Amino acid sequence: MDSQENSNTSSSTEEYKIEMLPEDYPQYDLSFKLIFIGDSGVGKSCLTTKAVKNNFEEYYQATVGFEFLTFNMKVNDKVIKLQIWDTCGQEIYKSLISNFYRNSSLAILTYAIDNKESFNHVENWLNDLKSQANPDVRIFLVGNKADLEEDRKIPKEEGEKYKEDQHLDLFMETSAKTGHNARNVLVEAAKILYKDYLKFDENKQNEDNNKGQKKGQTLIKKEKKEKKGCCQ
Ligand SMILES: Nc1nc2c(ncn2[C@@H]2O[C@H](COP(=O)(O)OP(=O)(O)OP(=O)(O)O)[C@@H](O)[C@H]2O)c(=O)[nH]1
Numbered sequence: 008m009d010s011q012e013n014s015n016t017s018s019s020t021e022e023y024k025i026e027m028l029p030e031d032y033p034q035y036d037l038s039f040k041l042i043f044i045g046d047s048g049v050g051k052s053c054l055t056t057k058a059v060k061n062n063f064e065e066y067y068q069a070t071v072g073f074e075f076l077t078f079n080m081k082v083n084d085k086v087i088k089l090q091i092w093d094t095c096g097q098e099i100y101k102s103l104i105s106n107f108y109r110n111s112s113l114a115i116l117t118y119a120i121d122n123k124e125s126f127n128h129v130e131n132w133l134n135d136l137k138s139q140a141n142p143d144v145r146i147f148l149v150g151n152k153a154d155l156e157e158d159r160k161i162p163k164e165e166g167e168k169y170k171e172d173q174h175l176d177l178f179m180e181t182s183a184k185t186g187h188n189a190r191n192v193l194v195e196a197a198k199i200l201y202k203d204y205l206k207f208d209e210n211k212q213n214e215d216n217n218k219g220q221k222k223g224q225t226l227i228k229k230e231k232k233e234k235k236g237c238c239q
């Protein structure tokens with residue numbers, strides 16, 4: 008199956024109602040920056056293109072610097088705009104790329120399941136990312152080219168174990184060629200970032216309530232003090 012899972016239809020997951028929206032959707036409630044990183048040739052550009060435009064090219068054209076794409080979807084009642092930065096994996100651009108880490112809400116660290124070296128390098132990418140990104144950046148690990156089962160060098164369990172050991176937020180195998188899980192990466196990204204937003208909003212409200220309460224308490228205390236002053 009050319010599985011562009013969760014394609015342009017509404018679908019309910021356990022907790023969220025997801026709806027895909029067109030690329031030129033005119034407004035949004037929340038916007039998040041996503042960055043795809045990983046070795047050259049692992050399929051970052053193909054994966055982002057497949058996820059966003061449902062298009063796949065066999066022909067390899069190395070990204071120069073970065074490419075920018077957007078993807079819109081609705082999670083429950085919020086329209087979410089994902090700003091996707093597809094970076095190039097070549098060593099010479101690493102310092103340029105690391106400038107993009109800073110404001111990213113989520114990084115998608117990609118390797119290819121048929122390329123042992125690309126998996127070995129995940130640790131370097133992760134260290135670079137952690138040293139420069141926000142401490143609360145979300146991180147997904149993605150094993151791409153899952154269609155190349157015969158050439159597989161990294162068992163799926165190894166990717167899963169790495170995700171657990173490093174406390175990453177999600178591990179998934181994908182194929183830009185067949186579309187397997189390509190769009191799901193973006194759906195999972197939107198879901199986790201929406202969840203973070205709800206938590207942030209709830210914390211902020213609690214903080215505001217506490218401030219309000221404290222302010223109220225101060226006022227009561229002040230009132231009592233004033234009363235004390237006048238009546239005794
Ligand atoms: N079989 C298979 N080939 C893929 C897949 N994804 C990408 N490729 C091929 O792998 C090559 C590299 O893909 P890109 O998407 O350009 O790789 P990249 O990670 O963006 O590389 P840089 O831009 O150099 O960092 C291309 O020839 C693609 O056709 C996949 O899921 N399966």
Ligand SMILES: [Mg+2]
Nearest residue numbers: 051052069070
């Ligand atoms: Mg590329």
